Amino acid sequence: MSAIRFNTILAVESSCDETAVAVCSGGKILSNMIASQHVHAVWGGVVPEIAAREHLRALMPTFLEALKQSKLTIDQINAFAYTNEPGLVGCLLVGQCFCEALSVAYDKPLVSVNHTRAHVFSNFIDEPYPDFPFLCMSVSGGHTQIILTESPHTFTVVGQTVDDAAGEAFDKIGKMIGLPYPAGKSVDELAQTGNPDAFRFPHPKVAGFDFSFSGLKTAVLYFLQDQSKRQPQFIQQYRADICASVRKVIIDILMNTFARAQQRYPEATIGICGGVGANTLLRREFEQFARDRGKYPFMPPAQYCTDNAAMVATMAYWQYARPSCPS
Numbered sequence: 268m269s270a271i272r273f274n275t276i277l278a279v280e281s282s283c284d285e286t287a288v289a290v291c292s293g294g295k296i297l298s299n300m301i302a303s304q305h306v307h308a309v310w311g312g313v314v315p316e317i318a319a320r321e322h323l324r325a326l327m328p329t330f331l332e333a334l335k336q337s338k339l340t341i342d343q344i345n346a347f348a349y350t351n352e353p354g355l356v357g358c359l360l361v362g363q364c365f366c367e368a369l370s371v372a373y374d375k376p377l378v379s380v381n382h383t384r385a386h387v388f389s390n391f392i393d394e395p396y397p398d399f400p401f402l403c404m405s406v407s408g409g410h411t412q413i414i415l416t417e418s419p420h421t422f423t424v425v426g427q428t429v430d431d432a433a434g435e436a437f438d439k440i441g442k443m444i445g446l447p448y449p450a451g452k453s454v455d456e457l458a459q460t461g462n463p464d465a466f467r468f469p470h471p472k473v474a475g476f477d478f479s480f481s482g483l484k485t486a487v488l489y490f491l492q493d494q495s496k497r498q499p500q501f502i503q504q505y506r507a508d509i510c511a512s513v514r515k516v517i518i519d520i521l522m523n524t525f526a527r528a529q530q531r532y533p534e535a536t537i538g539i540c541g542g543v544g545a546n547t548l549l550r551r552e553f554e555q556f557a558r559d560r561g562k563y564p565f566m567p568p569a570q571y572c573t574d575n576a577a578m579v580a581t582m583a584y585w586q587y588a589r590p591s592c593p594s
């Protein structure tokens with residue numbers, strides 16, 4: 268909690284492979300720039316050292332463009348915000364050092380925000396805003412959590428993955444069938460024309476409201492190896508059916524676990540966020556789930572699901588600027 272108050276925030280997000288800068292004033296996003304690092308595709312995953320160097324290269328031009336598009340001058344910015352955790356350490360440090368330098372040079376406050384919580388606040392970028400308590404499933408390439416947010420400063424992790432993240436499962440299984448990194452969106456697209464009941468994969472048994480995806484990944488790997496031995500063209504021939512079946516089981520795992528958590532907190536508003544929040548099946552299923560319970564389905568537009576700095580600026584705004592926020 269803090270007694271600090273400021274209205275216009277410039278935020279930097281650099282936790283993984285997007286270099287992002289946004290300006291938020293009075294809770295409204297004035298600019299939102301993202302430089303995505305496509306360089307990792309050839310490696311089949313993010314290479315931390317390369318990612319950190321790419322942030323160094325991209326951050327200054329992204330910052331200048333975000334400031335220009337906001338139509339503000341640096342003097343009109345009241346504070347700087349950055350993502351401090353979780354993420355790739357070298358990448359986080361680039362954003363932190365950049366914002367620390369701005370803070371010292373312009374003598375303005377500096378705040379840090381947690382990345383998974385910032386994803387939750389992607390649901391607060393545009394109205395309508397969720398009321399608190401807000402039960403939100405934050406599903407990305409690096410994390411999978413159900414978070415109960417009771418105020419902009421009060422968070423409880425109700426459940427989380429015990430191994431891989433859901434997006435990681437999409438990416439790794441996509442890689443097995445020859446899709447470029449990050450594969451989640453391509454799996455989602457290919458799944459549209461496939462049969463979700465073509466192949467059955469196991470659901471993990473996990474206690475409480477936690478998730479597990481590594482068993483599914485291994486099961487799909489063995490299944491593909493086995494089928495390809497008998498039929499070398501298996502993957503090419505059944506790619507859409509594999510995608511549809513994998514997408515179904517991942518979304519079932521997410522929704523079943525979220526449904527159990529929701530029963531525990533029936534009064535809370537509900538939402539999803541994070542890169543996998545852009546998944547078209549998850550969005551459909553979540554919307555139906557909410558409607559069946561007479562609730563509004565909070566989910567950010569796809570551009571705010573994947574990593575961005577608008578969510579970082581918005582979280583900082585709700586924590587330190589919004590008139591009703593606790594101090």
Ligand code: KG4
Nearest residue numbers: 407408409434449451542543545546573574
């Ligand atoms: O939130 P995000 O940009 O970065 C992290 O914080 O990890 O999420 C990226 C993840 C990747 O694993 C990507 O494959 C996945 O989100 N993703 C999707 C879709 N769009 C992005 N997964 C499934 N369906 C999608 N449409």
Ligand code: ZN
Nearest residue numbers: 386407573574
């Ligand atoms: Zn993220």
